[in-house]
Amino acid sequence: MSLYVTLMRQAQSCAALGSPFMAQMLPILARVWPVGSALDRAVAGFEGDIGPNGHSLPLRLASGLHALVLTGQDAGLAAVYPPNAASDDRLAAALTGALERHAAFLLDWITSAPQTNEVRRSAVLIAGTHALVHRTGVAQVHLSELGASGGLNLMFDRFALMAGDTRLGPEDAALTLMPDWTGPAPVAAPFVVTDRRGVDLNPLDPHKPDEALRLRAYLWADQAHRVALTDAAIKASCAIVDRGDAVNWLERRLADAPKARIHLIFHTVAWQYFPSDRQARGTALIEAAGARATPDTPVAWLRMEADGAARGASVTARLWPGNIHITLGRADFHGRWVDWSGDPD
Known part of the structure; x- marks a missing residue:
């Protein structure tokens, strides 16, 4: 299954679990995904199921972006993250910039599987x-x-x-x-x-x-x-x-x-x-x-x-x-x- 399809399906699951922001953000992430980049190659290197029953790559990527916000590493991304609201276009621009500026951080982050401790x-x-x-x-x-x-x-x-x-x-x-x-x-x-x-x-x-x-x-x-x-x-x-x-x-x-x-x-x-x-x-x-x-x-x-x-x-x-x-x-x-x-x- 492609990353695009997996991100879209994860968005639907997040909507059902009460997260409108994730339902908005993940499809935009799929749209602005940096095809051909080092991050794209790393994601392509995962074998088997990359969805929620396997590597959970959408949640790995989403959590890495959230970590950038929580640690204050990307002010532009923080400006379009809750509690702020943003249009799809503003969110797309912020995600594109974050993927470019913090590729090394995200490459390292996605090596660990999600652990929510719900x-x-x-x-x-x-x-x-x-x-x-x-x-x-x-x-x-x-x-x-x-x-x-x-x-x-x-x-x-x-x-x-x-x-x-x-x-x-x-x-x-x-x-x-x-x-x-x-x-x-x-x-x-x-x-x-x-x-x-x-x-x-x-x-x-x-x-x-x-x-x-x-x-x-x-x-x-x-x-x-x-x-x-x-x-x-x-x-x-x-x-x-x-x-x-x-x-x-x-x-x-x-x-x-x-x-x-x-x-x-x-x-x-x-x-x-x-x-x-x-x-x-x-x-x-x-x-x-x-x-x-x-x-x-x-x-x-x-x-x-x-x-x-x-x-x-x-x-x-x-x-x-x-x-x-x-x-x-x-x-x-x-x-x-x-x-x-x-x-x-």
Whole structure:
């Protein structure tokens, strides 16, 4: 698929996810793209899918341009970025200039894959964990996140969730999530996180300015509320994210099984990027750990992942002992809405 087509399709996705600016900017970027340039040759060098299920090149490019604005490197581009409004012609001129002036910066920037750390996905982690704790009666939680990026969602127990009239979370929450909630209210089952750790091929440290810049730049410039939530989560973050292959890491993590704890393994819109052989190996490892689980040391696998449906991601869990399959609901990929099924006992 060509970069032009991929940019146009990404624009449609961004419009559906509530970003009019991205819906305007990406088609213009496709129109002014510097064909034959070093940047064009670098993009052409990516093999395989360059869209959202592969290299996500439109989002790599968009985040690089946003980084130029956030760091004050391109005043002309900043003048046409939110909160400012600009005509297509002004935006085209600014993008053309930025692509010429900052080609070296963008060449370096696009070597790293997008890592949004969408904090609003924690809404289903909060509700799902309460449901699993309610079911098991084990309130001490040992967290393991696969594809954790900067680890912001590993802090979900420090966040509050407003689900209709129901509030879950600590009184002194670092931030409050308020998705458009449909379905039953989530069950309340207080829990304590005793250990939290994640893994990522390229973890970002949110307390390092250059890496925090990446977390912010991957957000869309006209969605200031996402930036505010991310900043609040960064301030509260103390999670450790290890660098490495998620499945190899998980094998070591499962070998050190916690005592009198529920081991909660989770991921949000990450599993789809694992090669099929790693998915198979990871599933086998979790199932083997589940076979060893006891009522005092249950194992839970909580997932928010694309499943091919037209609307949002599925939210499901598996729980051992018993290998219980639980359908919890669906959620918007950016956490704007949650359609909750609950946890029928």
